[in-house]
Amino acid sequence: MPELPEVETIKRSLEPLILGQRIVASELLLAKALKLAGPDQLSAATSQAVISELLRRGKHLIIRLDTGYDLIFHLRMTGKLLFEPQEAELPKHTTAVFYFASQTKLVFADTRKFGTLHLVTSGDWERVSSLKGIGPEPLGADFTFDYFYAGLQRRTKIKPLLLDQTFIAGLGNIYADESLFRAGIHPERPAASLSKAEAERLYRAVRETIADGVEHRGTTVSDYLDGLGKKGTFQNLLAVYRRTGEVCPRCGRTIERIVVGGRSSHLCPGCQVKSDCD
DNA sequence: CGCAGTGTTTTTGC
DNA sequence: AGCAAAAACACTGC
Numbered sequence: 275m276p277e278l279p280e281v282e283t284i285k286r287s288l289e290p291l292i293l294g295q296r297i298v299a300s301e302l303l304l305a306k307a308l309k310l311a312g313p314d315q316l317s318a319a320t321s322q323a324v325i326s327e328l329l330r331r332g333k334h335l336i337i338r339l340d341t342g343y344d345l346i347f348h349l350r351m352t353g354k355l356l357f358e359p360q361e362a363e364l365p366k367h368t369t370a371v372f373y374f375a376s377q378t379k380l381v382f383a384d385t386r387k388f389g390t391l392h393l394v395t396s397g398d399w400e401r402v403s404s405l406k407g408i409g410p411e412p413l414g415a416d417f418t419f420d421y422f423y424a425g426l427q428r429r430t431k432i433k434p435l436l437l438d439q440t441f442i443a444g445l446g447n448i449y450a451d452e453s454l455f456r457a458g459i460h461p462e463r464p465a466a467s468l469s470k471a472e473a474e475r476l477y478r479a480v481r482e483t484i485a486d487g488v489e490h491r492g493t494t495v496s497d498y499l500d501g502l503g504k505k506g507t508f509q510n511l512l513a514v515y516r517r518t519g520e521v522c523p524r525c526g527r528t529i530e531r532i533v534v535g536g537r538s539s540h541l542c543p544g545c546q547v548k549s550d551c552d
Numbered sequence: 553c554g555c556a557g558t559g560t561t562t563t564t565g566c
Numbered sequence: 567a568g569c570a571a572a573a574a575c576a577c578t579g580c
Binding site for chain 1: 567571575576
């Protein structure tokens with residue numbers, strides 16, 4: 275479940291360890307995970323390459339090489355990027371490995387095998403379908419309230435809209451549910467039915483929830499670990515996500531789970547009333 | 553043992 | 567346009 279805060283934490287944990295490292299060899303164990311290139315191209319692009327920059331866009335982590343290529347990782351649900359000593363045993367479901375000159379390695383592992391690695395020439399991100407048309411970063415300057423409010427004027431429920439990566443980059447199920455709770459808005463509310471005051475509350479809630487998630491190094495509810503195998507701590511601060519049957523920290527009522535747009539959604543029936551004005 | 557649930561994105565059909 | 571369902575998988579918990 276690496277969403278924006280988790281991917282940002284992985285980036286920050288890896289940065290001091292792999293920036294400037296020289297890749298001396300690479301191994302591709304799950305060929306179908308590599309997109310827009312073949313195994314030979316990956317070898318050619320990474321061989322003797324020095325890592326010059328780490329970037330993040332939405333839920334994507336990008337490793338920039340001095341050979342003129344970008345490695346674009348998407349971890350989907352269970353993907354991990356781990357920095358380890360060269361002699362460490364590879365995890366069971368390893369997708370790819372990059373060996374460094376310093377007797378260390380970067381392991382891309384993924385139990386569910388959904389994670390992807392796109393190889394593109396530097397900056398050529400448009401070729402990656404999940405990056406083409408991606409929306410603004412929720413903590414970026416171009417994610418303004420005016421942009422947010424204008425985007426709400428559509429015939430869709432608010433929760434699926436928050437998860438739409440072309441609207442906002444990086445929100446997933448955890449931070450969408452927590453943002454809606456903080457704003458006191460029911461996930462099934464038609465987006466266009468939100469008043470300007472409610473929209474303002476939600477806009478702030480999205481930015482604050484994402485910022486809090488980053489500050490607490492992400493949420494570990496099952497799989498997520500940072501680049502050093504360390505858990506996040508934001509799970510301790512979740513109000514509703516995966517807390518079905520527990521007590522609402524705000525009003526004391528029982529947290530419920532419903533399905534919205536095919537995704538489980540957790541909410542407090544006291545704090546998030548559906549019939550506010552839809 | 554079987555099976556529902558887990559979450560991200562893409563694709564397909566209505 | 568927007569929604570629903572399915573598919574890509576493996577593992578956990580009942």
